[in-house]
Amino acid sequence: MGAAAASRGSEASGTMSETDYKFTEIERKWQARWRELRLFEADESCPKPKWYVLCMYPYPSGVLHMGHVINYTLGDVVARYKMLRGYNVMSPMGWDSFGMPAENAAIRTGVHPHAFTEKNIAYMRAQMGGAGWGYDWRREVATSHADYYRWTQWFFLKFYEKGLAVKKTAAVNWCESCATVLANEQVKDGGCERCGTRVAQKDMSQWFFRMSAYAERLLAGHEKLRGQWPDAVLAMQEEWIGRSEGAIVFFKVAETGDPLPVFTTRPDTLWGVTFMSVAPEHPILDKLLKGSPHEKRVMPALRELRAVETSERDLAAREKAGVFTGFHVINPVNGESVPLWAANFALMSYGTGAVMSVPAHDQRDFEFARKYGLPVVPVILPPEGIDRAAMTEAYVDPGVMAASGPFSGEKNIEAMPRIIRWLEAEGRGKGAVNYRLRDWTLSRQRYWGAPIPIIYCDACGMVPVPEKDLPVVLPEDVRFTRGGNPLATSESFVKAPCPRCGRPARRETDTMDTFVDSSWYFLRYCDASNHTAPFSPERIAHWMPVDQYIGGIEHATMHLIYARFFTMVLHDLGLVDFEEPFARLFCQGMVCKTAYYCERCKWIPEDKVEGGARKGDAIEGGVCAVCRSPVRAEMTKISKTKLNIVDPDAMIAKYGADAVRLYMLSDAPPDRMQVWSEDGINGAWRTILRLWSLATAAIAQMPPPGAEIPADLDAENRVLRRKTHQLIESVTGAIEGGFHFNTAVARCNELVNLWRAKKDRVHGAVLRETLETILRILSPIVPHFAEEIWERLGRKESIFAAGWPVADRAAAAEELVAIPIQINGKLRGRVMAPPDAAAEDLERAALADEKVRKALEGKTVAKLIVVPGRLVSIAVKG
RNA sequence: GCGAGAGUGGCGGAAUUGGCAUACGCGCCAGAUUUAGGAUCUGGUCCCGCAAGGGGCGGGGGUUCGAAUCCCCCCUCUCGCACCA
Numbered sequence A: 001m002g003a004a005a006a007s008r009g010s011e012a013s014g015t016m017s018e019t020d021y022k023f024t025e026i027e028r029k030w031q032a033r034w035r036e037l038r039l040f041e042a043d044e045s046c047p048k049p050k051w052y053v054l055c056m057y058p059y060p061s062g063v064l065h066m067g068h069v070i071n072y073t074l075g076d077v078v079a080r081y082k083m084l085r086g087y088n089v090m091s092p093m094g095w096d097s098f099g100m101p102a103e104n105a106a107i108r109t110g111v112h113p114h115a116f117t118e119k120n121i122a123y124m125r126a127q128m129g130g131a132g133w134g135y136d137w138r139r140e141v142a143t144s145h146a147d148y149y150r151w152t153q154w155f156f157l158k159f160y161e162k163g164l165a166v167k168k169t170a171a172v173n174w175c176e177s178c179a180t181v182l183a184n185e186q187v188k189d190g191g192c193e194r195c196g197t198r199v200a201q202k203d204m205s206q207w208f209f210r211m212s213a214y215a216e217r218l219l220a221g222h223e224k225l226r227g228q229w230p231d232a233v234l235a236m237q238e239e240w241i242g243r244s245e246g247a248i249v250f251f252k253v254a255e256t257g258d259p260l261p262v263f264t265t266r267p268d269t270l271w272g273v274t275f276m277s278v279a280p281e282h283p284i285l286d287k288l289l290k291g292s293p294h295e296k297r298v299m300p301a302l303r304e305l306r307a308v309e310t311s312e313r314d315l316a317a318r319e320k321a322g323v324f325t326g327f328h329v330i331n332p333v334n335g336e337s338v339p340l341w342a343a344n345f346a347l348m349s350y351g352t353g354a355v356m357s358v359p360a361h362d363q364r365d366f367e368f369a370r371k372y373g374l375p376v377v378p379v380i381l382p383p384e385g386i387d388r389a390a391m392t393e394a395y396v397d398p399g400v401m402a403a404s405g406p407f408s409g410e411k412n413i414e415a416m417p418r419i420i421r422w423l424e425a426e427g428r429g430k431g432a433v434n435y436r437l438r439d440w441t442l443s444r445q446r447y448w449g450a451p452i453p454i455i456y457c458d459a460c461g462m463v464p465v466p467e468k469d470l471p472v473v474l475p476e477d478v479r480f481t482r483g484g485n486p487l488a489t490s491e492s493f494v495k496a497p498c499p500r501c502g503r504p505a506r507r508e509t510d511t512m513d514t515f516v517d518s519s520w521y522f523l524r525y526c527d528a529s530n531h532t533a534p535f536s537p538e539r540i541a542h543w544m545p546v547d548q549y550i551g552g553i554e555h556a557t558m559h560l561i562y563a564r565f566f567t568m569v570l571h572d573l574g575l576v577d578f579e580e581p582f583a584r585l586f587c588q589g590m591v592c593k594t595a596y597y598c599e600r601c602k603w604i605p606e607d608k609v610e611g612g613a614r615k616g617d618a619i620e621g622g623v624c625a626v627c628r629s630p631v632r633a634e635m636t637k638i639s640k641t642k643l644n645i646v647d648p649d650a651m652i653a654k655y656g657a658d659a660v661r662l663y664m665l666s667d668a669p670p671d672r673m674q675v676w677s678e679d680g681i682n683g684a685w686r687t688i689l690r691l692w693s694l695a696t697a698a699i700a701q702m703p704p705p706g707a708e709i710p711a712d713l714d715a716e717n718r719v720l721r722r723k724t725h726q727l728i729e730s731v732t733g734a735i736e737g738g739f740h741f742n743t744a745v746a747r748c749n750e751l752v753n754l755w756r757a758k759k760d761r762v763h764g765a766v767l768r769e770t771l772e773t774i775l776r777i778l779s780p781i782v783p784h785f786a787e788e789i790w791e792r793l794g795r796k797e798s799i800f801a802a803g804w805p806v807a808d809r810a811a812a813a814e815e816l817v818a819i820p821i822q823i824n825g826k827l828r829g830r831v832m833a834p835p836d837a838a839a840e841d842l843e844r845a846a847l848a849d850e851k852v853r854k855a856l857e858g859k860t861v862a863k864l865i866v867v868p869g870r871l872v873s874i875a876v877k878g
Numbered sequence B: 001g002c003g004a005g006a007g008u009g010g011c012g013g014a015a016u017u018g019g020c021a022u023a024c025g026c027g028c029c030a031g032a033u034u035u036a037g038g039a040u041c042u043g044g045u046c047c048c049g050c051a052a053g054g055g056g057c058g059g060g061g062g063u064u065c066g067a068a069u070c071c072c073c074c075c076u077c078u079c080g081c082a083c084c085a
Helices: A003-014 A023-037 A066-084 A100-109 A113-130 A146-161 A211-220 A231-241 A267-272 A283-289 A295-307 A310-315 A363-372 A412-426 A521-527 A537-543 A559-572 A648-655 A657-666 A678-701 A715-736 A741-761 A764-778 A783-792 A839-848 A850-856
Strands: A050-055 A088-090 A165-175 A180-182 A200-209 A244-253 A259-264 A275-278 A322-330 A337-343 A354-357 A429-434 A454-457 A461-464 A495-497 A504-507 A548-551 A585-587 A591-598 A602-604 A613-615 A618-620 A631-637 A817-823 A826-833 A860-867 A871-877
Touching (some): A023 A113, A023 A657, A023 A783, A050 A066, A050 A537, A066 A548, A066 A648, A100 A113, A113 A648, A146 A165, A146 A461, A146 A521, A180 A200, A211 A559, A231 A559, A244 A354, A244 A412, A259 A267, A259 A354, A275 A363, A283 A295, A295 A322, A322 A363, A354 A363, A521 A537, A618 A631, A648 A657, A648 A678, A657 A678, A657 A741, A657 A783, A678 A764, A715 A764, A741 A764, A764 A783, A817 A839, A817 A850, A826 A850, A839 A850, A839 A860, A839 A871, A850 A871
Parallel strands (some): A050 A548, A275 A337, A548 A585, A817 A871
Antiparallel strands (some): A244 A259, A244 A429, A275 A354, A454 A461, A454 A504, A495 A504, A591 A631, A613 A618, A817 A826
């Protein structure tokens, strides 16, 4: 906890009266105690089954935000819950400490990224302790430390040896503001994932990991993950991988004979091809046009098409545009010659960069054909046929093939596989599977990342740095200025002897994408201080895979795909014996809060809203304090730009870590959006206070720990016991089935309410059992609070050594249940009966009920259903 | 456009998976207590109605003795992908 926060905390508790719960003191006490007890230090020697709980590690930005709070609170609660369930829990924490903010700060302030990062790490580590999150800090990693990135570089060399790290020239995404290239996965809505700057396409020579080679396996791995990962994440990855089946068909340029293969998912429409479209960047265009009579006419139009970046193409409402090249292609299925166009809707990055255009059966092609007056030839016909002149859109449904050579008259869907076999037999094409997934661009033109361990020698070419020379350490003699990679300014770094011939050579100055660092950090945690290898196989075998991974869904197609790919490669390298690193994944919801939008001043903080009426947690109909314009309230994700941030330290100082934790988990299931409200956290705080005074007042009337519960309890005490044991049953299910801690808290509240209503008449031993059960169930959520009362109850060991309560089935069994009686679906009465009462007895009792008799007067019973132990349902007529 | 998820009081949300709709909490109302506070305690709080009673889970239809839950159609919101050949 920060110094400022701590002082505010003691101030807050200082205002409470003597009997009040002094959370600052108590929370510090238990945080220190857990350290002494080494509660979170997990060792391989422990005989209990292992449970690896992992939260996505943070970038050390300098201060925790509410996104971290929900993520790490959930992780800590799960870790403590599993501990109570008897597992040897490993819950590590570390730092994704390479990356641009540190470098940008260096450019701005002159502070070296290393110093900046270390300071942030120290501060955030302390904040985490103050929040009550327990980690095995012996396993801490920071990806910017040479003893970590040394192995990141080592893995790069392994990938390089296997031909999976390659340097190639390709059109890559360039972010001007970040002055670096970005991977496909890091482009969102045509902009940079980090800063939002519009991304440009640039041809550059870059390092890639050949992730596309793993497309099929990444997809196949989903079978193992189904049910264990959120469906939404698997769906997003499936879309991202974008598998499609079809064929490659061997078209040729009519005039020159140049091959121009196309990928299509609709080989059944080959006979309807009326033109071909290629991407404006397609290399064949320059080859064909150079020196041709069409060059003068086509090149300017082509330049115009190329000038529009892919991203803008996406956004520009997609007006189809293109230019006829003057050339033609031969359709191999029927030898027809059709015109070759360059079109803006054809993407160089997908398939072969060429599209066979079938306007009758593809909406895009249809629009393009209509715009440029190209012919439309239907070859797949519905039963009623197609009136070519009346067509207003492409016909994309199944039908019967027409004018399609040997396949005329056949149903297109059924014919598809035979068409592909025919293409192969005739040498006119072949079956093919195409993926949208591209190779992972991992070069970054920035300083603060792991240097790519490659040296360029004029004599020997590209030479990998030998393993014994790792790590390639980031130099200190760099100038942090805008424009250009600071790493290139370091002479001591760039100049290096060629490892092969010893002559002067140049080092690669690109560093690796930070997603490379995060693709194996979960492995390093298993053996964090290993100096001779990234990890030992024994440690990995002990801890991996991660049993429960917890993080934000925004990484569905970034970190979570990269880490899976990376692990598969390590598997193929023989370094690990599993392919999927994360057995279970849970994605917590975003933390949202009301934000205010002024038409003139844009987003404004709540204290700049004047007038209006408080409606729940929002101010409706207020005006802006600055410009008097009306202000709109909106529930939205907590962010700096929307000025609705909440400072976790301030909340911990004001209400205590336990209240923050309780609030985060008691309001909604954790995978849903979490609404932050000051009233809500205050409610959580009061819940703690209420239980505190109830519990501390009751301690005096309790027998010592382990006291026997008398056999001859009266009805009231039996009820309290019954509810206690029913609580255990229902809560365990709610947690196991999706971390529904909110219902666990609700059930505990119910029991507390029941206890309070009976408190003067409850036997001391029953009271102890009830309170200890509640404490053990709540202890993962409010650990400091639970420990403190547990201790005051005379318990010597930590509550986390006490184990999860076990329900006593006999005590939980109901003696009498209220059986509802429905008449035509409406509740008409109840009868009390033992839970195992026979159907006939229930029927008799129901019909004898006075309200039921009244409702049945003058009517005929058509049907009578008795579900023993549940209800009686009567259908009547008349 | 495609894909995924969601829609229940003033609000966050429960509902043993087809069986008493609105648990628990917030807020609100009334009262108690109190050298006044974001404290505590008691009671009330889905809607209409004085009542008996009736109506209610985004809308409409269906299956069923019985539907928030299953099926069909529609509407709204959120997220992801988006000219993918």
